[in-house]
Amino acid sequence: MKTKIKLGVIFGGRSGEHEVSLMSARSVLSVLDVEKYDITQIGIDHEGKWWSGPNTLEALEKGSIGNLSRVFLLPEPGKTVLYKRENNGEVESIQPLQELDVIFPVLHGTFGEDGTLQGFFEMADIAYVGAGVLGSSVGMDKSVFKDVMRSNEIPVVDWITCTRKDVENDIQTIIEKCESQLSYPLFVKPANLGSSVGITKVKNRSDLLEGIMEAARYDRRILIERGVNAREIEVSVIGNEDCRASIPGEINPSDEFYSYNAKYHDGDSELYIPAPIPEELTKRVQELAVKTYKAIDCAGLSRVDFLLDKDTDELFINEVNTIPGFTTISMYPKLWDADGLSYSKLIDELIELAFERKMERNKSKRSFGD
Numbered sequence: 001m002k003t004k005i006k007l008g009v010i011f012g013g014r015s016g017e018h019e020v021s022l023m024s025a026r027s028v029l030s031v032l033d034v035e036k037y038d039i040t041q042i043g044i045d046h047e048g049k050w051w052s053g054p055n056t057l058e059a060l061e062k063g064s065i066g067n068l069s070r071v072f073l074l075p076e077p078g079k080t081v082l083y084k085r086e087n088n089g090e091v092e093s094i095q096p097l098q099e100l101d102v103i104f105p106v107l108h109g110t111f112g113e114d115g116t117l118q119g120f121f122e123m124a125d126i127a128y129v130g131a132g133v134l135g136s137s138v139g140m141d142k143s144v145f146k147d148v149m150r151s152n153e154i155p156v157v158d159w160i161t162c163t164r165k166d167v168e169n170d171i172q173t174i175i176e177k178c179e180s181q182l183s184y185p186l187f188v189k190p191a192n193l194g195s196s197v198g199i200t201k202v203k204n205r206s207d208l209l210e211g212i213m214e215a216a217r218y219d220r221r222i223l224i225e226r227g228v229n230a231r232e233i234e235v236s237v238i239g240n241e242d243c244r245a246s247i248p249g250e251i252n253p254s255d256e257f258y259s260y261n262a263k264y265h266d267g268d269s270e271l272y273i274p275a276p277i278p279e280e281l282t283k284r285v286q287e288l289a290v291k292t293y294k295a296i297d298c299a300g301l302s303r304v305d306f307l308l309d310k311d312t313d314e315l316f317i318n319e320v321n322t323i324p325g326f327t328t329i330s331m332y333p334k335l336w337d338a339d340g341l342s343y344s345k346l347i348d349e350l351i352e353l354a355f356e357r358k359m360e361r362n363k364s365k366r367s368f369g370d
């Protein structure tokens, strides 16, 4: 009998996308082949504490973690062991709970998708699904991401970045800069968030002022971007150095833009798979998606999102999501499914890629002179 792969699936997390992560994890767990994987569920609560035990996911969904144990990993290389921490009154004890070969972080946003957790995995020298520290953090930061796109001659919409300090010191100068360099409507965004949280579309000076104040509540750095009258095209990419792009899909948001409400609440946004665009445009979208993926040193997976200007047909990269929504009805797996890669095969491939990437990483010399 083949030995099973000891797989840790981590979900929840400290970000605003905690609930989205639980939904993604439910889908992932429902298709994992138990003949192939020995699965350990690890849930991170809103405060950042790690838990595991019977039906961890369900416990987190219900907010009743009473039967779970506090668990942790050590940030050092060697065998990866998940430890259980117990506290019986005065005495605290630590016991090994489960060995792990690979981790699938099904976490979206801050402290999951942004390179922080990936840094921890690197310290522990463990195989994990998805991009490394650099790809994750560049993918997360909308401003640095756009700088990297520009330097690779990948088209992005014009923007201005400012800091919360700039806003506190002299918001008037920022507004003047926006109005002289860009034209309304504008989009104001926190640099490091997702799910459209803190994003506003503004059409005049007073809304711009309010939008900047709103974005500054969520992040130290803020982007103000030219608004495009856009169709929204998305492509899934999979792979490490050798990567490939799926057929593109299109989203027609139910709101004026793809807001938090349109994404998660009203359910009226429409998905088109494949996107009804000409073949040459499909090719260009796929090429740009792969180029973007490589430019940020992405690995494993990413959904690359485009804005297609309805007035000029210009194509812009909007953003990448290195751990995109992963429910069976999310765009990332749906695009692959339509392209002939089923949800469960997709997960198998991502786990294989995690091992491949670790092997590649471990080929690098770590010291000079031997």
Ligand SMILES: Nc1ncnc2c1ncn2[C@@H]1O[C@H](COP(=O)(O)OP(=O)(O)O)[C@@H](O)[C@H]1O
Residues within 6 Å of the ligand: 157, 187, 189, 193, 194, 195, 196, 197, 199, 225, 226, 227, 228, 229, 230, 232, 253, 257, 258, 259, 305, 307, 318, 319
């Ligand atoms: N420059 C822009 N022009 C037109 N629409 C935009 C622009 N930037 C963002 N949007 C709209 O706002 C949504 C959310 O913005 P996005 O940058 O994708 O942030 P998030 O990471 O929160 O998804 C997009 O899906 C799109 O509907």
Ligand SMILES: [Mg+2]
Residues within 6 Å of the ligand: 195, 196, 305, 319
């Ligand atoms: Mg987006």
